[in-house]
Amino acid sequence: MSGAADVERVYSAMEEAARLLDITVSREKVRPALEAYHEVLADAVVVFSMASGRYATELDFSVSVPAEAGDPYRVALAKGLTPRTGHPVGSLLADTQEHCPVSMFAFDGEITGGFKKTYAFFPTNDLPSASKLAGIPSMPDSVKENAGLFARYGLDKVQMTSIDYNKKTVNLYFSEMSPDILGPEAVRSMIRDMGLTETGEVGLTFARRSFAVYPTLNWESGRIDRLCFAVISRDPTLTPAEREEDLAKFSKYANNAPYAYAGEARTLVYGLTLTPREEYYKLGSYYQISDTQRKLLKAFDSLKD
Ligand code: GPP
Ligand code: MG
Numbered sequence: 001m002s003g004a005a006d007v008e009r010v011y012s013a014m015e016e017a018a019r020l021l022d023i024t025v026s027r028e029k030v031r032p033a034l035e036a037y038h039e040v041l042a043d044a045v046v047v048f049s050m051a052s053g054r055y056a057t058e059l060d061f062s063v064s065v066p067a068e069a070g071d072p073y074r075v076a077l078a079k080g081l082t083p084r085t086g087h088p089v090g091s092l093l094a095d096t097q098e099h100c101p102v103s104m105f106a107f108d109g110e111i112t113g114g115f116k117k118t119y120a121f122f123p124t125n126d127l128p129s130a131s132k133l134a135g136i137p138s139m140p141d142s143v144k145e146n147a148g149l150f151a152r153y154g155l156d157k158v159q160m161t162s163i164d165y166n167k168k169t170v171n172l173y174f175s176e177m178s179p180d181i182l183g184p185e186a187v188r189s190m191i192r193d194m195g196l197t198e199t200g201e202v203g204l205t206f207a208r209r210s211f212a213v214y215p216t217l218n219w220e221s222g223r224i225d226r227l228c229f230a231v232i233s234r235d236p237t238l239t240p241a242e243r244e245e246d247l248a249k250f251s252k253y254a255n256n257a258p259y260a261y262a263g264e265a266r267t268l269v270y271g272l273t274l275t276p277r278e279e280y281y282k283l284g285s286y287y288q289i290s291d292t293q294r295k296l297l298k299a300f301d302s303l304k305d
Helices: 003-020 027-036 038-043 072-078 092-099 141-152 184-193 201-207 244-256 291-300
Strands: 046-051 060-066 104-110 114-121 157-164 169-175 212-218 226-233 268-274 279-288
Touching (some): 003 027, 003 038, 003 060, 003 244, 027 038, 027 072, 027 104, 027 114, 046 244, 046 268, 072 092, 072 104, 072 114, 092 157, 141 169, 141 212, 184 201, 184 226, 201 226, 201 268
Antiparallel strands (some): 046 279, 060 104, 104 114, 114 157, 157 169, 169 212, 212 226, 226 268
């Protein structure tokens, strides 16, 4: 399939996902982003992600980019998808590649706002710690300030980082945690030490199944903006929400979002996000997957095929 046909196909799927949430895709913002990366779409991992509460008016899309295709932030600048900036956020992806081997990239957009984030993935046999990443010159000082706290809670291995160019924040996606660090007492204590809002029984039970835990950090202060616990599953009923309204919305999305791997069940990633003030939920539905997701499902999803 040619790149142009892939752009059309992914764009239509995005419209279908957006309709489930009564959101309208901004064609003028989204098409240039998809077109800029048209060559990678056929084989990419593609995720469409919704959220609860005041984030319910957005839908994000994530697209993986092979390392050989090159730095997706350079592409975004060259195609005018994002403005040039003097802020260190603009140097971070390039600096990351100088400091650590990168096995894959990805980028994110919003269906109403277009391009907004990039990701750097690290080789699974060479996952850096937060203190190693703190040595990257344009990393926020907050990474260094919190590296000890992360290590104390068994958050040692970073599978990938993301950079949000609008919010000027960085996520560290920790993976390969030992199961004992996700028990209710440890999670409660971690949340308290990070200055985040408490979660209840439902949240703590959910957090125990996480395959990834990721804080969001910024350049302004050492405070952690938020922390997300992510659970991968084919089960459409896992949202850790308690309000009927949220549950209904997530259920509709989990059971109807478009996906392109017929013959398999839809792959879903649920998120429980805690900020200093609130708790909200996220759900990413995978429109395209790779063997990485299949392996993660084998390890983390108790559902049988
Ligand atoms: C979730 O981050 C991350 C993804 C959906 C990336 C997966 C991408 C691939 C192409 C495999 P988030 O959206 O929850 O983080 P935040 O809301 O903090 O930006
Ligand atoms: Mg997102």
